[in-house]
Amino acid sequence: xxxxxxxxxxxxxxxxxxxxxxxxxxxxxxxxxxxxxxxxxxxxxxxxxxxxxxxxxxxxxxxxxxxxxxxxxxxxxxxxxxxxxxxxxxxxxxxxxxxxxxxxxxxxxxxxxxxxxxxxxxxxxxxxxxxxxxxxxxxxxxxxxxxxxxxxxxxxxxxxxxxxxxxxxxxxxxxxxxxxxxxxxxxxxxxxxxxxxxxxxxxxxxxxxxxxxxxxxxxxxxxxxxxxxxxxxxxxxxxxxxxxxxxxxxxxxxxxxxxxxxxxxxxxxxxxxxxxxxxxxxxxxxxxxxxxxxxxxxxxxxxxxxxxxxxxxxxxxxxxxxxxxxxxxxxxxxxxxxxxxxxxxxxxxxxxxxxxxxxxxxxxxxxxxxxxxxxxxxxxxxxxxxxxxxxxxxxxxxxxxxxxxxxxxxxxxxxxxxxxxxxxxxx
Ligand SMILES: NC(=O)N[C@@H](CC(=O)O)C(=O)O
Ligand SMILES: [Zn+2]
Ligand SMILES: [Zn+2]
Numbered sequence: 001x002x003x004x005x006x007x008x009x010x011x012x013x014x015x016x017x018x019x020x021x022x023x024x025x026x027x028x029x030x031x032x033x034x035x036x037x038x039x040x041x042x043x044x045x046x047x048x049x050x051x052x053x054x055x056x057x058x059x060x061x062x063x064x065x066x067x068x069x070x071x072x073x074x075x076x077x078x079x080x081x082x083x084x085x086x087x088x089x090x091x092x093x094x095x096x097x098x099x100x101x102x103x104x105x106x107x108x109x110x111x112x113x114x115x116x117x118x119x120x121x122x123x124x125x126x127x128x129x130x131x132x133x134x135x136x137x138x139x140x141x142x143x144x145x146x147x148x149x150x151x152x153x154x155x156x157x158x159x160x161x162x163x164x165x166x167x168x169x170x171x172x173x174x175x176x177x178x179x180x181x182x183x184x185x186x187x188x189x190x191x192x193x194x195x196x197x198x199x200x201x202x203x204x205x206x207x208x209x210x211x212x213x214x215x216x217x218x219x220x221x222x223x224x225x226x227x228x229x230x231x232x233x234x235x236x237x238x239x240x241x242x243x244x245x246x247x248x249x250x251x252x253x254x255x256x257x258x259x260x261x262x263x264x265x266x267x268x269x270x271x272x273x274x275x276x277x278x279x280x281x282x283x284x285x286x287x288x289x290x291x292x293x294x295x296x297x298x299x300x301x302x303x304x305x306x307x308x309x310x311x312x313x314x315x316x317x318x319x320x321x322x323x324x325x326x327x328x329x330x331x332x333x334x335x336x337x338x339x340x341x342x343x344x345x346x347x348x349x350x351x352x353x354x355x356x357x358x359x360x361x362x363x364x365x366x367x368x369x370x371x372x373x374x375x376x377x378x379x380x381x382x383x384x385x386x387x388x389x390x391x392x393x394x395x396x397x398x399x400x401x402x403x404x405x406x407x408x409x410x411x412x413x414x415x416x417x418x419x420x421x422x423x424x425x426x427x
Pocket of ligand 1: 062094152153154179277278279280306308323324325326
């Protein structure tokens with residue numbers, strides 16, 4: 001199978017390459033220039049006006065499979081990923097049962113191989129059953145196919161247990177993805193603590209809830225030599241903590257989710273709309289500015305979605321009781337272009353680095369590149385096309401997004417994984 005992608009702007013952060021050039025793909029591999037002519041191709045794609053980029057990689061998704069398939073399955077999650085321009089995703093372990101043993105890893109990988117072709121690289125739990133008590137067998141999980149460990153959904157509150165797990169991760173040479181939340185400080189909080197929470201009469205979550213554990217985890221990584229990746233950073237203090245950790249020499253990266261740079265707590269319209277409820281919560285305008293500056297400066301260098309589908313009935317509960325989380329796979333490209341690229345916060349090259357090349361580096365995998373010889377994971381994005389987000393049209397089972405009905409720029413036109421077209425939107 002030969003695919004020729006013509007007339008696009010090739011953006012490859014792995015080589016700082018930004019050229020108007022065609023891309024040749026044969027049998028799942030990116031070829032050298034001019035590898036074949038248009039009439040020798042099985043498919044010729046006209047990417048005029050578009051960016052041709054390495055397939056996007058999302059280090060942070062929730063696919064709810066096994067056990068909570070009414071929210072999402074690996075099949076529907078992978079479809080949502082393909083629609084969003086993603087060719088690789090890392091599902092978090094907070095399933096039922098959790099991904100804490102080789103059998104569950106195998107189940108995830110088996111289901112993924114029957115899905116649409118998106119690469120699924122599972123994240124294993126830090127503790128057995130995510131109970132926070134006993135570290136999992138990281139070597140056995142790695143042998144089964146995990147690429148990182150995380151307790152996402154919560155923090156490992158016992159520092160000694162976490163330290164032991166980090167030592168194992170360092171030994172196995174895989175990163176630790178940290179959800180930072182001191183559960184003892186939450187007190188039923190459901191949105192950012194501040195003026196808006198008071199206006200809405202809702203209990204707040206302070207920045208310290210996140211920052212205290214962020215600092216602790218950086219210190220634990222420093223002591224154990226573990227590679228630490230901070231999930232969904234949302235506070236202005238976390239920016240300083242990341243700078244401090246990097247200055248200390250910790251192997252440290254940090255991710256930001258689109259909702260944390262696109263919205264602040266002031267955008268929460270009412271105490272009824274639980275599509276604005278996620279963890280960490282939407283923070284203050286000052287936090288949002290600091291996070292955007294951190295991305296601009298490269299202090300934080302990964303954009304992940306934290307795609308967290310929930311059923312409409314669960315999200316229909318009162319704000320204090322509804323589950324935390326919003327879907328993100330099918331809106332991330334447009335939200336990033338609309339809020340960060342068109343506004344000058346990020347260059348297109350930075351955006352693609354943060355959504356593909358840097359996530360690949362975090363995992364230490366040979367992706368996030370358009371180099372000849374690489375596997376052909378490729379996404380075509382039309383940055384100047386605008387449309388209105390329609391949650392009802394999502395491939396994901398989850399429709400829980402605060403961005404429904406919003407006008408955005410940046411349409412995913414084509415997703416290719418291993419040289420196979422897994423999503424096409426010609427419009
Ligand atoms: N982010 C969320 O609000 N929810 C996530 C858990 C998590 O990422 O902490 C979920 O699993 O629903
Ligand atoms: Zn989390
Ligand atoms: Zn998460």
